[in-house]
Structure formats: C-alpha cells, structure tokens
Amino acid sequence: MTTDQQARPDGRGLRQSMSDLHTWVGLLLGWVLYAMFLTGTVSYFKDELSQWMRPELPAQSGVPDQAVVAQRVADELVALVPGSPQWSLRLPDARNNSVYAFWRTAGAAPGQRGFGEGNFDPATGQTVSSRATLGGDFFYRFHFQFHYMPVVWGRWIAGVAAMFMLVAIVSGVITHKKIFVDFFTFRWGKGQRSWLDAHNALSVFGLPFHAMITYTGLVTLMALYMPWGQQAGIKTAADRQQLNAELSAFIQPGKPSGEKAPLASIEDMVRHAQERWGRDGVGRVTATHPGDAAARVAVARGDGGRVSMSPQYLEFEGTTGKLLAVHEGVGPAAETRGVLYALHLGRFSDLVTRWLYFLVSLAGTAMVGTGLVMWTVKRRQKLPDPARPHVGFHVVERLNIASIAGLSVAMAAFLWANRLLPETLAERANWEIHSFFIVWALTLLHGVLRPAKKAWVEQLWLAAALLALLPMLNAATTQRPFWRSLADGDWVFVGMDLMCWALAALHAVLALRTLRHQPKTRPARKTVNKPAGGAVLREG
Amino acid sequence: MTSVAGRVRRFGPLVSRIAAALFGGYALAALASVAVLALPMSTPQAVLTGEMASFLVYAAAVLWVFAVRSALRAWAGLLVVAAPLLLAAWSVW
Incomplete structure (x- = not known):
C-alpha cells in the first residue's frame, strides 16, 4: 500500500482506483447483468423447461432411434416445404422429446421472412400438437438478445454488458487484497460488512466460473463484436466458406441443378453417423436443395459427450447417399473457440455437471445482486437524511x-x-x-x-x-x-x-x-476513522 | 465562466479517461485483432485468434486507463501499444 501511495501524490492507490472502477462499472449495467445472469442460469435447464411448458407431449421414456426419427421428420418436411433450398432438424436426445426443425422458404420476396420453424413429434413425424410457446428458449434468447428490439441491438447491449462484467471481475480481484483469507470470513448480521462478505464469498467461490462464463459469452458472438479481422483477411467467397467450415456444421446451399431427383435414405446416412458417434450421438441433419439432383446432406455430431462445439459432420450426396467427406477436425484456433463455446453452453454436461453449472451460475447471479444492493447499503449510512x-x-x-x-x-x-x-x-x-x-x-x-x-x-x-x-x-x-x-x-x-x-x-x-x-442509521463516518473504514471500503 | 472552467478542469480528465477506456480500448482491441493476421498462420485461424484475444486486450486497456496516474498517461500508453499494432495491421489490410 505505502509504495502505491508514494507513487501517487494524490494519495489514491491502485487499489482505490480499481475499487472505484469496480463500483461504477458494476453499477452502470448491473441490472442488465443481473437479468442476463439469472435468465442464463435457468437456461441450463432450458430443454427441461421446454418439456414442462409443452405438457401435451408425453414424457420420453428413452431416446428413440435417431435414424428412424430423422427419416420420419425428413419425409414430413419434404411434403411440408417442397422446394425449400435448405432445412435442418435437431434430433431428439436424452433432454429433448421433440424434433426442432427450421427451413428456408423457397423464393421468399425481399423483405419477407425467408425462414420457417416448427417442432415435430418423433413418434409420428407430424407437427406437435402442443400449446404454442417459445418454452425455455425465451429465457435463453432473452439472456443474450433481450426482446422488443432488433436482435442485433440486443446482442450489442449484451456484449457491452459482458465487457463491463469482465472489467468488473478483474478490477474486483485487484481491489480484493485478502482474497483467500476473506473467503473464510463471514460476519453475520453486521449490515454492510455482511453484504460485503456475502458478495466476496459468492464471487471468490465461483471466480473461475464467473470469469470463464463472461469471457466465453463474448466469444460466442465475437464475429459480431469484432468483425475487423474478418473484413481485413476474408475477401473472397472461398475464404468465407473456408472460415465457415471451421465454425459450423450448417452446409450452405450452392446452386441447384434444376433437375428433379428424390433424396436417398436419410435413415442410412444417420446410421452411418451412429456407427461413428454412438446410438444417441447424432445432433443434426441438414439438407440443401432436397429434391434436386445437386442435393447435399450433412449429418452432424451432437453436443453431448465432448467439450467442444467445433463442427464434426459427415457430408453425403443427397440423391445417392454416397459419403463425400468426413469433417472431424478444425484448426487449433477454431478448436479453442469450439471449446470456449461449449464451456459457456454446458451442453456436454451430464446431470451432476449440469446441476453444478446451475448452482455456480446462481451464485454468480447472487454476486451481481449483492453487489447492487451493497451500493445502496454503503451509501445509505452516509446520507445526510436517510x-x-x-x-x-x-x-x-x-x-x-x-x-x-x-x-x-x-x-x-x-x-x-x-x-x-x-x-x-x-x-x-x-x-x-x-x-x-x-x-x-x-x-x-x-x-x-x-x-x-x-x-x-x-x-x-x-x-x-x-x-x-x-x-x-x-x-x-x-x-x-x-x-x-x-x-x-x-x-x-x-x-x-x-x-x-x-x-x-x-x-x-x-x-x-x-x-x-x-438498517443501522448512523451518521457519516468521521474522517478520524479513515484507516479502518477505508480498508473496508477499498475492498468493496 | 470560471465555474465552467473549473468544471472542465475537474471532470475533464475523468471524461477523457472514460473515452479512452470505451473507445480507445475498443480501437486497440480491434487493431490487435487485425494485427494478428500478420502472424505466420492460416487466415481463418488468425481471424479467430484475433477475435478471441481482442476482448482480453480490451479489458487490459480499460484497466490500464484507470490504473495510471493521469489521463494523459492513459492515452499515451494506448498509443504506444497501438503504434506497432498499426504497422502490423497496415501490412495485411
């Protein structure tokens, strides 16, 4: 401390600067962050929440054979949206009892919404007959793009908030001198000090998680927030495709041949993938230009069982079912990004890990909440007239x-x-x-x-x-x-x-x-008390 | 008049720091994400590396801006780091 103060004639140490930074950065978007944290926390159970919100869909006793379901829903989609240049369906797994599909609509006029989506019953292939609801996806989407505003605006607000959070976390750690010792300190029923101790305990206990979740949150949308490298380095359509293949298993529709030809057996293609990744290991089937001779089908691996979201998929010729390519590896940076992405979503986790995610994330929510409350508790004592x-x-x-x-x-x-x-x-x-x-x-x-x-x-x-x-x-x-x-x-x-x-x-x-x-309503602390009082404030 | 001048003297450095943190920090992070393209690795990997690293650069820049003794030093520090990054970014744009 003394060296800090000697270096700064105005008597404001590094810790004090960081404390102020922590306080104001935390407050300014604290409310947004609290909402993001809480709705994000419950999103770890978004699939279960969606099941609860569609009570008409019977409970799933086991994961149905993904190959059979894929064929069933693909047949339905071929009938439902003929001529669609692309559709993609997410197969049922241990946590999903319906098949979510989305498709591009053929020849959508400019300004018209070119996409459709729906949930399908794995047992019948028909659109599910449940109440209309966004389910757990509402909280999930809200936590990074909010609502009643263009999606891009919402994502930018979430990005700014996450960046503030990252700064708040690092400045909070610098502020907090005795980070390890104070973890074992809790002063119950002591007003501001209890709030401070609670805030510290919640923060320190989950610190690696909070830092990870904030940073990885930024990584999930980094192409939006930091597009400059892409603009400088990615110039041609081929470059773009090369980058895209590192990030996503969604194959993009090329040019149709114009010649009609039915899709080969989707079931066989998914079987092929099951041999590779296990019976329940397939995540998604995407078809481009189904019904055309130039059709392609990608069968992608699911999110379970591996801590990475980097794309792994088999690419088939649509009309013959011939395996064209196996995409199972991406470059080191892309793999790093895949792991960071997966760490944020936590979809790889089994039940125990998922609960751990939920609880630590809830502690993160409480960290933001106690921080917000502390701002008022700390200042109420100093109000001239409470x-x-x-x-x-x-x-x-x-x-x-x-x-x-x-x-x-x-x-x-x-x-x-x-x-x-x-x-x-x-x-x-x-x-x-x-x-x-x-x-x-x-x-x-x-x-x-x-x-x-x-x-x-x-x-x-x-x-x-x-x-x-x-x-x-x-x-x-x-x-x-x-x-x-x-x-x-x-x-x-x-x-x-x-x-x-x-x-x-x-x-x-x-x-x-x-x-x-x-509430203890005592007058503002006298300056004589500064050394002791200052230490507490500095750590707040 | 004097009170306006007093206010500028009082809040000017703080406003300057906030601007340095918000915009200077972002500019530095963006510059770093482009400068990475000069490294000897394939373009897609470099793009992704730059994007991932940029947020850490941004956070570090913000902390720097509020940790140093004056607003002037805050800006100077950002510029010192920006200079070589600008050179590297220039070479690939």
Missing part, C-alpha cells in the same frame, strides 16, 4: 427492487401464463412473453410507489407464493400432477415441481430476512 435520499440513490434503490425481486416475480408469471392462457388465443406464444414484461413493468411501478423496504418484502413474498403455487396450478390444469409424475418416474416434471418449491423457500427466507432487517 428519510429523504438524493435522486441517484432513489433511482438505484428502486431499480434494484424491480430488477432483482421483480424479475423473480416476472419469470414466475411467465410460467403461470403458460398454464393459464387459453390455447386458442391468437399469438399465444407472444402473449406469454408479453405477460412476462407486463408483470415486470408492474413490479417497477410497485417498487416506485411503495416504501423501499415494503416493496422488497412484498415482491419477495409474491415471488415465493407464485413459485410455491405453481405445482398446484400445474396439477389443476394438466394431466401431469405431482403425484402422477412421481408414480410414472417422470423426472422432468417432478424436478420442476421440487425446484419451484425450493426456489419459493429461498424467496421466503429472503423476504423474512428483509422484513426483520433493521
């Missing part, structure tokens, strides 16, 4: 309520909307999403109108109640109540009900603690 805080304090306090407690309420409301909105409602899937945002806006209104503490307690109780009652709502509105799921060994539904109760308990505990909390 009953009449200045505008900045007021804004932060109210935004904290809506973005932390309010988000829980809104997310629970989204699930309630899934069970309550009539199936015949036009734009039903969108109305689930509108419900989420309407409720979230109401929590902000409530947070502004009510006294701060009451608003916190009421919203936490509301979230607890919505979560606790969700299994009851599920029992009342579907054929899959808790007891039946348990009897049938339907672990997705059992897990969802248990999770709701666990999260309800968590919110109830937070509500009770907030209710009992007595």
Whole structure:
C-alpha cells in the first residue's frame, strides 16, 4: 500500500482506483447483468423447461432411434416445404422429446421472412400438437438478445454488458487484497460488512466460473463484436466458406441443378453417423436443395459427450447417399473457440455437471445482486437524511427492487401464463412473453410507489407464493400432477415441481430476512476513522 | 465562466479517461485483432485468434486507463501499444 501511495501524490492507490472502477462499472449495467445472469442460469435447464411448458407431449421414456426419427421428420418436411433450398432438424436426445426443425422458404420476396420453424413429434413425424410457446428458449434468447428490439441491438447491449462484467471481475480481484483469507470470513448480521462478505464469498467461490462464463459469452458472438479481422483477411467467397467450415456444421446451399431427383435414405446416412458417434450421438441433419439432383446432406455430431462445439459432420450426396467427406477436425484456433463455446453452453454436461453449472451460475447471479444492493447499503449510512435520499440513490434503490425481486416475480408469471392462457388465443406464444414484461413493468411501478423496504418484502413474498403455487396450478390444469409424475418416474416434471418449491423457500427466507432487517442509521463516518473504514471500503 | 472552467478542469480528465477506456480500448482491441493476421498462420485461424484475444486486450486497456496516474498517461500508453499494432495491421489490410 505505502509504495502505491508514494507513487501517487494524490494519495489514491491502485487499489482505490480499481475499487472505484469496480463500483461504477458494476453499477452502470448491473441490472442488465443481473437479468442476463439469472435468465442464463435457468437456461441450463432450458430443454427441461421446454418439456414442462409443452405438457401435451408425453414424457420420453428413452431416446428413440435417431435414424428412424430423422427419416420420419425428413419425409414430413419434404411434403411440408417442397422446394425449400435448405432445412435442418435437431434430433431428439436424452433432454429433448421433440424434433426442432427450421427451413428456408423457397423464393421468399425481399423483405419477407425467408425462414420457417416448427417442432415435430418423433413418434409420428407430424407437427406437435402442443400449446404454442417459445418454452425455455425465451429465457435463453432473452439472456443474450433481450426482446422488443432488433436482435442485433440486443446482442450489442449484451456484449457491452459482458465487457463491463469482465472489467468488473478483474478490477474486483485487484481491489480484493485478502482474497483467500476473506473467503473464510463471514460476519453475520453486521449490515454492510455482511453484504460485503456475502458478495466476496459468492464471487471468490465461483471466480473461475464467473470469469470463464463472461469471457466465453463474448466469444460466442465475437464475429459480431469484432468483425475487423474478418473484413481485413476474408475477401473472397472461398475464404468465407473456408472460415465457415471451421465454425459450423450448417452446409450452405450452392446452386441447384434444376433437375428433379428424390433424396436417398436419410435413415442410412444417420446410421452411418451412429456407427461413428454412438446410438444417441447424432445432433443434426441438414439438407440443401432436397429434391434436386445437386442435393447435399450433412449429418452432424451432437453436443453431448465432448467439450467442444467445433463442427464434426459427415457430408453425403443427397440423391445417392454416397459419403463425400468426413469433417472431424478444425484448426487449433477454431478448436479453442469450439471449446470456449461449449464451456459457456454446458451442453456436454451430464446431470451432476449440469446441476453444478446451475448452482455456480446462481451464485454468480447472487454476486451481481449483492453487489447492487451493497451500493445502496454503503451509501445509505452516509446520507445526510436517510428519510429523504438524493435522486441517484432513489433511482438505484428502486431499480434494484424491480430488477432483482421483480424479475423473480416476472419469470414466475411467465410460467403461470403458460398454464393459464387459453390455447386458442391468437399469438399465444407472444402473449406469454408479453405477460412476462407486463408483470415486470408492474413490479417497477410497485417498487416506485411503495416504501423501499415494503416493496422488497412484498415482491419477495409474491415471488415465493407464485413459485410455491405453481405445482398446484400445474396439477389443476394438466394431466401431469405431482403425484402422477412421481408414480410414472417422470423426472422432468417432478424436478420442476421440487425446484419451484425450493426456489419459493429461498424467496421466503429472503423476504423474512428483509422484513426483520433493521438498517443501522448512523451518521457519516468521521474522517478520524479513515484507516479502518477505508480498508473496508477499498475492498468493496 | 470560471465555474465552467473549473468544471472542465475537474471532470475533464475523468471524461477523457472514460473515452479512452470505451473507445480507445475498443480501437486497440480491434487493431490487435487485425494485427494478428500478420502472424505466420492460416487466415481463418488468425481471424479467430484475433477475435478471441481482442476482448482480453480490451479489458487490459480499460484497466490500464484507470490504473495510471493521469489521463494523459492513459492515452499515451494506448498509443504506444497501438503504434506497432498499426504497422502490423497496415501490412495485411
């Protein structure tokens, strides 16, 4: 410390600079980051959430034969979208009981949406007859592109927020002098110090994860954020194709021959891939110009069983089923990117790893949340008149309520909307999403109108109640109540009900603690106390 | 008038640092991502390496900007690093 201070005549050490940086970088986009962290955290169970949100689809007892399913859905797509220049289907696996497919529409006029998508039943090949919902994909998409705005804007906001987070993490570590010792320090019921200790423990415990998830998040969209190298180095279509092959198993449609020819057996092609990657190891089948003599089919490996998202796929001639090429390796940088990407998504993980991901990510969410709350706790003590805080304090306090407690309420409301909105409602899937945002806006209104503490307690109780009652709502509105799921060994539904109760308990505990909390309103710390007080602040 | 001048003197360096961090940092990161193309490796690998490294360069630049003693030093540091990167980037653009 002393050397720092000697080097700086104004008496501001490196640690103090980093502390200020940490505080303001963390605050400025903290609310955005909190929402990204929480919706991203639940996205580790997005496939399970999607299953829960489509209760009409029966629980999957085992993974069906992917080769048979691929043929079935491919036949359906050939009939459904004839002349499509490209379609791609994601095969069912241990976590997905439906086949998600998307396709380009033939001859879409400029300005028209050139894509279609749908979910198909693996058992029949038909479009699934479940309620219209985006399912867990809503939280997943929201966590990196938000909503009600062009996708690119949302992704840029997420990128800026992630960059702020990266800076906040590194400056936080520099700020934090006794990072190891303080991990074992917890001062309960000591106001600001308890918040600081909680923030430190949550941060340090998951530090490698938080740093990894933030950095890898940027890597997932790096071509958008840093396009300059590509613009400088990739000049021709061939260059572009070469780069693309390093990143993605989606083969791009070339020129059709114009000569009609049916696709060869997709089942045989997938069988071929199964021999290579195992029975459930196939991820995706993509066809370009199906029905044309120039058709190509790519059968890509799934995300499970390997910690990399780099493309591995077999390329077949569409009309004969002849294996044209095996793509199983990419360059070192592309492989690094594949691993970083996979680490972010965590799709390789088994059940235990997935839960670990979820819990540490939840700790990351709490890290952002405690940091936001600490900003107000620290400043409330120094307010000249705690009953009449200045505008900045007021804004932060109210935004904290809506973005932390309010988000829980809104997310629970989204699930309630899934069970309550009539199936015949036009734009039903969108109305689930509108419900989420309407409720979230109401929590902000409530947070502004009510006294701060009451608003916190009421919203936490509301979230607890919505979560606790969700299994009851599920029992009342579907054929899959808790007891039946348990009897049938339907672990997705059992897990969802248990999770709701666990999260309800968590919110109830937070509500009770907030209710009992007595803020210490002491006057601003005297400058005489500076050495001791300063040390704490510096670490905050 | 004097209060405006006082304000500029007080907040000017901070605003300058924030600009250095946000825009200077991004420019440096972008420059680094292009400069990587000068390395002896295939173009797709270099492009990806540059993209992945750029965020670390950006983060380091921001920390530098707020760690040094003055706004002037912050900008100077960025420029010193930018010069060789600019040369390398120039050679491949």
